[in-house]
Amino acid sequence: MWFDTGIYVIVITFLGFWTNNEVIAKENQLEQSILKGFYEDGIPTRCPYRENTTATTHLPHETDCTKFYKCLWGKTFLIDCPLIEGTPIRLHYNRHKQICDWPWSADCVYCPSRNKNGTWPQSKLSHDTQNCSTYYVCINGEKYLRYCPINTCFSRTCQNCVVNRSDGNCDQ
Structure with missing residues (x-):
């Protein structure tokens, strides 16, 4: 009798592990399909609905190099980059590194520098904050x-022309 009960316990335990692994695999597939379209060239273009607990997602502001959005469960919170110590000048948000960085290396006003492997990062820059329908495309370091x-405006967040660019909205 004990032997029969032991087999049932083993079978139930095995089924529990097998079912749990299948659920985890399906959750991972769902998360990957949700995250598709949230990134362009490895750079976030909108907030994921389900945050990864080991990393925080940030988005560049639509027009202001000194601001960025912090994502929390699909919502955006506007943050100012800190002032450069002893000056009234703020750091710029670097969308490639997702940090506030020196203005000359943040890829907001200037085209990004060549990568260490010799390739040029893709980037689009706001041209004129008064006329939102113009922007620059950086090709091999040139604007x-x-x-x-x-009826559309360029959004640094989305890296595209969109109808509504407020709060990191990419019209999707």
């Missing part, structure tokens, strides 16, 4: 002026 379609 090229581009225009958004009518």
